[in-house]
Amino acid sequence: MEHLVYPSKGLSEQAFEKREVLFETWHVKAEYAWDTGVAIGKYLAELKEGRIVGRRCFKCKRVMVPPRMFCEHCFRPTDEWAYVQDIGTVKTFSLCYVRWDMVRLTEPEIPAVIDLDGASRGMGIMHKLGAVDSRAVKIGMRVQAVWKPPAERTGSITDIAYFKPL
Amino acid sequence: MSMRRVAVVGAGMTKFVRRSQETGRELSWEAVSKALESCEMSLDQMDCVVMGSAPDAFDGVHMKAEWLSDGAGAWGKPYMRGYVGGGTGVFAPAQGWYHIASGLFDTCLVVCEERMSPTQPHPQAAFNSIFDNFTERALGPNLLWIFALEMNAYMNRYGLKKEDIALVSVKNKRNAADHPASLLGDPNITVQDVLNSEVLAWPVQRLDVSPITDGAVALVLAAEPVARRVTPKPVWIEGVGWCLDTAYWTNRDLSYPTYVEEAARMAYKMAGIKEPRKEIHIAEPYDPFDYKELHHLEGLMLFGKGQAPEATARGVTQRTGDLPVCPSGGLLGVGNPIAAAGLMKIAELFWQLRGEAGKRQVPGDPRRGVAQAWGDLMQVGTVVVMGK
Amino acid sequence: MNRTVDIVGVGWSGFGSITPDLSYKEMIFQAATRAYADAGIDPRNDAQGFVTAAEDYHEGTSIFDEYTPDQLGAVLRPMHTITGDGLHALAAAYMNIASGLMNVVVVEAHSKASNILTLDHITAFAEDPTFERPLAINPVALAGLEMQRGLDAGRYTVEQCAQVVVKNKNNALANPAAAYAAAIGKKPVLEAQPLATPLTRLMAASHADGAIVFVLADSDTAKRFKGKPVRVRGIGWANDTPALDSREWLDAKYARKAAEMAYRVAQIRHPRGEIDFAEVDDTFAYKELQHLEALQLTEPGQAGALTEQGATERAGALPVNPSGGGLGVGSLLDANGLARALEVVLQLRGEAGARQLHKANTGLAFAWRGLPTTSGAAVVLSN
Secondary structure (H helix, E strand, O other), X not given: OHHHEEXXXXXXXXXXXXXXXXXXXXXXXXXXXXXXXXXXXXXXXXXXXXXXXXXXXXXXXXXXXXXXXXXXXXXXXXXXXXXXXXXXXEEEEOEEEEOOOOOEEEEEEOEEEEXXXXXXXXXXXXEEEOOOOHHHOOOXXXXXXXXOOHHHOOOXXXXXXXXXXX | OOOOOEEEEEEEEEOOEOOEOXXXXXXXXXXXXXXXXXXXXXXXXXXXXXXXXXXXXXXXXXXXXXXXXXXXXXXXXXXXXXXXXXXXXXXXXHHHHHHHHOOXXXXXXXXXXXXXXXXXXXXXXXXXXXXOOOOOHHHOOOHHHHHHHHHHHHHHHHOOOHHHHHHHHHHHHHHHOOOOOOOOOOOOOOHHHHHXXXXXXXXXXXXXXXXXXXXXXXXXXXXXXXXXXXXXXXXEEEEEEXXXXXXXXXXXXXXXXXXXXXXXXXXXXXXXOOOXXXXXXXXXXXXXXXXHHHXXXXXXXXXXXXXXXXXXXXXXXXXXXOOOEOOOOHHHHOOEOHHHHHHHHHHHHHHHHOOOOHHHOOOXXXXXXXXXXXXXXXXXXXXXXXXX | OOOOEEEEEEEEEXXXXXXXXXXXXXXXXXXXXXXXXXXXXXXXXXXXXXXXXXXXXXXXXXXXXXXXXXXXXXXXXXXXEEOOOHHHHHHHHHHHHHOOOXXXXXXXXXXXXXXXXXXXXXXXXXXXXXXXXXXXXXXXXXXXXXXXXXXXXXXXXXHHHHHHHHHHHHHHHHOOOOOOOOOOOHHHHXXXXXXXXXXXXXXXXOEOEEEEEEEEEEHHHXXXXXXXXXXXXXXXXXEOOOOOOOOOOOOOHHHHHHHHHHHHHHOOOOHHHHOOXXXXXXXXXXXXXXXXXXXXXXXXXXXXXXXXXXXOOXXXXXXXXXXXXXXXXXXXXXXXXXXXXXXXXXXXXXXXXXXXXXXXXXXXXXXXXXXXXXXXXXXXXXX
């Protein structure tokens, strides 16, 4: 099948850096203001107050975080708000030594999925761990949210600065 | 009810390169011209065109399928792009299958194109916006996070070591040394090389990951009467399946890909497969990261949960083993132009089942293979079963 | 194979110039709930497949496919997106059923256009990055170029284009789901600000938000459901070239090819005699005229005159866009085609209220993907 591979030409990084090849650059201006809707609107407003809110489905009995106005398994509207704790268990984590644009970091960021107490089993959220020795992080570790001071909260997931070991 | 039989009758591809001189439209054309050449058919004989390509942000063109259309041979034809993230490359032939099986068309050109290199400062930047715009994006996540989180969950669940997983990377990069389109084939790579490579997002290291790649692959699909006219060796699409799990990925068990199992069940049922491990002779599961091959072999029910690493260590998945896995070299070795990489796996099964895989040919006259891809937020499985 | 396919349920939500009270997921959930109630199905048990039409840059999310299943009841089910118009998604669903693979498939498309702050920039991002984009011309200029070509060739006049706007915005007065209805005359349309001459501001559809969900089933399965089925008699889609330098500027080749396929599938030989009414893309007023000709519903160069004579009004011989079209209802991005098809379904079911047509047995819906594309899809529906 060798003859069915087209001899496409690969260019080197150097060819670009030294501008040996021509190229167009473009910065796309893609800006959005998304309607949060009912569930996420309340979730973000409650984060600003230092609380984490979920939604309960009376049919499957789950308490879901992040909250949603419909239960995706039962396909029916969810029934009531349910506050969950800002304490939870690390379900999985990573020690990430590169930023989103692949710039290397000396100290790792520690993203984790955290199962929150009061939510149904397995109902985690993604956040970062802090105030912890990266070598000491373990799956199953108990952690608690560290909130920003009320004046600095904006109604965002970053109103929780990070989760720290309990 | 009995369904119309559809075969793959031709395949072609570009070389997989880090940064192509060609534009996406040109890469598409190159792959299409080779696929048509392989079965001695002309573009006029193609009734419709299916395009597969992953995020627009890579090529840097909004509605990129529209832009790619003439390169893909779609000028004046019915043309449609399906999109299931990283799962797209194996979904595209399933989509081609339903175009023909519907009775609307007798032939279909399936093209998958991906150029990751245009995105600056790094293609990873395009992945920022895959996270939930309200609840996650503000954390500044990158794509490696979710792989690392899933890999760690898998390792923790079954007590696996990095060494167990690195064997996959070594096998696939070695296999790829025999692939003429390969970007990262390496006949001499060792487990130690993988373990010594730069840590990106522990447990993910540099050589656990497939590279940024540009490339395109094309297939020609035909209904049975056309297929039998065109070639003495059609390879039949015996089963197709796809499945999408919830977007709330942090609410799921990350140690097992249930959505792959569901997609596989759909495809196996259509193909009449009851015992996949006995009835499938080659597997091309999706391997953008080494642990994913293991994860997916389990989801495809080719090995029990947590048992794929041990089978890999025993050599079962080597090209000469009892169940050759990624004889092509996979994404880890041949390269990972997302959608094109998935379709490369279908092309590999096509060549293997016809006995045309050259140095990569799996011994023992394989009669049936399965290819699978995966994508979104660790959420979608796409499966195609092919047989001769 | 050779199975017939019916639309057995429809639902929608939104259809306002803004929808600040609902997230896209909540808006889609509403539309889906209504469609499932209309069909009398439980999506978790009765539907085998789900298809959403969406484009990443319209959502502001890469790989938007990720966020499609939950609000449709599609979790852990065969679900995929089509980066195309809602009618392309409808075609995908049609093929999944016609092949025998599935019996019941759900189709969804939506618009949250009000959430996009830089839509012109995003549309420009669809142009060729080396040949076209560096010129940094607002893409609406492409509509001006095309309209000018039609005027120059004598296909229609500016007044006839203005009459399309008058008809569609007045039609929309009878449609409670139309965001841009107006009892408007020709003068303000002609005197409105020029966007790209000869195109004025009022000759271009404004954007709206909304979600639309259809439930499709093979005709045997459809009999088990409570809804009144509408037959998908024919479907077709096609592309002209994306290149500005080599496309056909005068005729809408994509529309002609798409309609030819849809008519072939529907076994329609004389569209003018067999199609009772049409909902066709009117993103720009001249597009309605250009499309009617390409769809073989009028002779070339006659659509404008017929419009002036009132033939395309609701009481005319060939009602076109009785809903109000894109000009009256609003442009719904990737959901445009489903909005057109939705009106055809309601008319065929006799549920179009104040805008109900007297004769509605077979209708055509046609969608264009908008600037800068040459991509279209057509569907013929019958009672």
